[in-house]
Structures are given as structure tokens and as C-alpha cells.
Amino acid sequence: MISKNIHDLLIESLIESSIEIVSILKSLGNEYRFQILLQLLTGAKSFGTIVKNINREKTAISNHLSHLINANLIEKGDYGIYRISGDGIEFMKAIDSAFQQSPTRQLRKFKELQSRKISNSFLNRFSQ
Amino acid sequence: MEPEIIEEKVFKLLGCVYYGNPFHSAKGWDSNNEIGNTWKRFMSLENQYREFLETIKEGDAYGYELHIEPEDYNMKKKFHIFVGIEVRSLEFFPLEMFYKILPRTKYLFFTTKYKGEGSDYYFTKWLPESTYETSYPYIMQSYSPKRWKENDPNSLMDWYIPIKEKSEDKQDDIEEYS
Numbered sequence: 001m002i003s004k005n006i007h008d009l010l011i012e013s014l015i016e017s018s019i020e021i022v023s024i025l026k027s028l029g030n031e032y033r034f035q036i037l038l039q040l041l042t043g044a045k046s047f048g049t050i051v052k053n054i055n056r057e058k059t060a061i062s063n064h065l066s067h068l069i070n071a072n073l074i075e076k077g078d079y080g081i082y083r084i085s086g087d088g089i090e091f092m093k094a095i096d097s098a099f100q101q102s103p104t105r106q107l108r109k110f111k112e113l114q115s116r117k118i119s120n121s122f123l124n125r126f127s128q
Numbered sequence: 129m130e131p132e133i134i135e136e137k138v139f140k141l142l143g144c145v146y147y148g149n150p151f152h153s154a155k156g157w158d159s160n161n162e163i164g165n166t167w168k169r170f171m172s173l174e175n176q177y178r179e180f181l182e183t184i185k186e187g188d189a190y191g192y193e194l195h196i197e198p199e200d201y202n203m204k205k206k207f208h209i210f211v212g213i214e215v216r217s218l219e220f221f222p223l224e225m226f227y228k229i230l231p232r233t234k235y236l237f238f239t240t241k242y243k244g245e246g247s248d249y250y251f252t253k254w255l256p257e258s259t260y261e262t263s264y265p266y267i268m269q270s271y272s273p274k275r276w277k278e279n280d281p282n283s284l285m286d287w288y289i290p291i292k293e294k295s296e297d298k299q300d301d302i303e304e305y306s
Contacts, residue, residue: 126251
């Protein structure tokens with residue numbers, strides 16, 4: 001039996017799900033849809049509240065909401081209230097985690113930590 | 129004398145390190161303190177590996193002396209010293225030596241006489257009144273064979289201070305109070 005390493009399993013899984021994944025990434029990869037998801041992370045909202053907060057035309061917001069519902073990232077409940085779905089929460093968490101843990105951001109954070117001023121007492125050692 | 133601003137640069141150094149209070153045995157610029165001993169150690173290795181080092185050396189400076197301030201310096205009075213030469217990117221180097229890559233940053237560059245006479249002008253007057261502040265907690269001195277001779281009061285040495293532009297509100301303060 002040939003054992004597969006984690007990297008191979010990851011590639012296999014991503015290839016197998018690529019159509020669905022790309023569809024979800026397209027749903028997330030829009031500024032206004034991302035703003036809607038962020039809003040709904042703070043709690044369920046009515047259509048009117050979302051329109052007011054996003055400051056876009058109703059038709060545009062309605063299209064974005066339909067897109068997010070079709071991707072199973074949000075749900076429409078009774079009385080026209082929208083809430084983020086379990087999938088939506090998981091994808092938002094995964095995006096944040098991947099972003100914060102990425103080597104590029106980690107390096108940036110580390111550089112910021114290392115970048116600090118020289119203390120006066122350290123410089124004063126050179127005063128004659 | 130007006131200092132120069134050196135645009136962003138990454139120094140790659142190869143040399144020897146020391147951590148502690150280098151002045152516990154001898155003070156200041158005494159060659160018998162731990163900084164002097166680190167230089168002696170480096171020069172001995174430099175002599176041993178001269179042919180190899182000549183193939184990787186960069187720049188004209190004889191050598192660099194780097195003082196790195198740790199976060200607990202004010203409490204412990206101990207710091208890191210690195211002495212060495214500037215080199216190109218390395219994949220292999222003598223095992224007894226250390227390879228140091230400094231962060232990409234601008235530098236305030238100025239020259240002083242032997243033992244750093246007048247360097248405090250740049251730290252206490254020029255820098256606070258400029259639009260710059262130190263970017264990393266280290267300073268670096270460099271010595272050139274044409275201008276430096278031990279115990280010669282006419283010797284000259286160069287200084288590199290890592291700097292960055294002050295944040296906008298600090299610059300506003302300078303303009304407001306100048």
C-alpha cells in the first residue's frame with residue numbers, strides 16, 4: 001500500500017473540489033459581498049439595514065444577497081431577515097486564519113516588532 | 129559636518145560575536161576590553177581564512193563593528209557586539225564565523241575622528257531636529273585601512289545609524305516648534 005503525504009492529500013482534495021471552491025471564492029471575492037458577510041457576522045440583519053450600511057442601490061444589494069445565498073454562505077430567514085450560515089462563518093474564519101498566519105504577514109509582524117528606536121542610554125555610551 | 133543619508137541597503141556581514149558587558153575588564157575604547165578581544169579573535173580567523181575571505185569580501189572598509197541593543201539593555205547593561213567584514217550572499221563560510229544579514233533600511237552616515245569624537249552631535253542634536261528617527265536598535269561603525277590606525281588621534285571612522293522617516297504627527301511637532 002502506498003502512503004500519501006499531507007501535501008499529496010491536499011492537492012488531491014483541492015483538485016476534486018476545485019469547481020465548488022472557485023465558485024465560493026468568487027462569491028467571497030467581491031468587496032460588497034464581503035462587506036455583507038462582515039455585517040452579518042455581527043448578527044442577523046434586515047434587507048433595509050444592509051442597504052443602509054452598504055450604501056449601494058437596492059437592486060445591486062439584492063443580487064449580491066442572492067449570490068451569497070446560492071453559495072450557501074448566508075441564509076434568508078422569516079420576515080426577510082438575513083443571517084450568516086455555518087459555511088459562511090467557517091469560510092470567514094478560514095480566510096482570516098490563512099491571512100494572519102501566512103508567512104508574509106508573520107514576517108511583516110516580526111519586522112514591526114524588531115523595528116524600534118535606539119534608547120538614549122545606548123547612544124549616550126558614545127558621548128565624549 | 130552634514131551627514132549623508134544612505135538609501136535603503138541590506139548589509140551582509142561575516143564575523144565574530146560577543147554578548148555581555150564588554151567593558152567589565154577594560155573601559156571605553158581600550159583594546160583589552162571584550163570588543164577588542166572580539167576584534168582580535170576575528171583578525172586571527174581573517175588571517176587564517178584570508179584567501180577565501182578575499183573572494184567574498186564587499187566594499188573597501190577594513191571592517192565593521194556592530195552594537196545591537198537588546199530590549200533589556202537598560203536593566204542589564206549587556207548588549208551584542210558583532211565585528212566583521214561586508215560580504216556577498218553566502219552559502220558557505222568558515223564554521224567559526226557568523227553570517228549576519230541586517231534589515232533593509234536607510235542609514236544616517238557620518239565620519240568622526242578617532243574614538244568617535246563629536247558623534248553625540250548627531251545623536252543629540254542632528255537626529256532629533258531632522259525628519260528622521262532610528263529605525264532599528266543598532267549602530268554600526270566602520271574602519272578603512274587608509275584612514276584608520278590604532279592609537280592615531282588623526283584616524284577617522286565612519287558611522288551608520290539605521291533610520292526611517294518620522295511619522296507625520298512627529299514631523300508636525302518639529303515644524304510647529306521650530
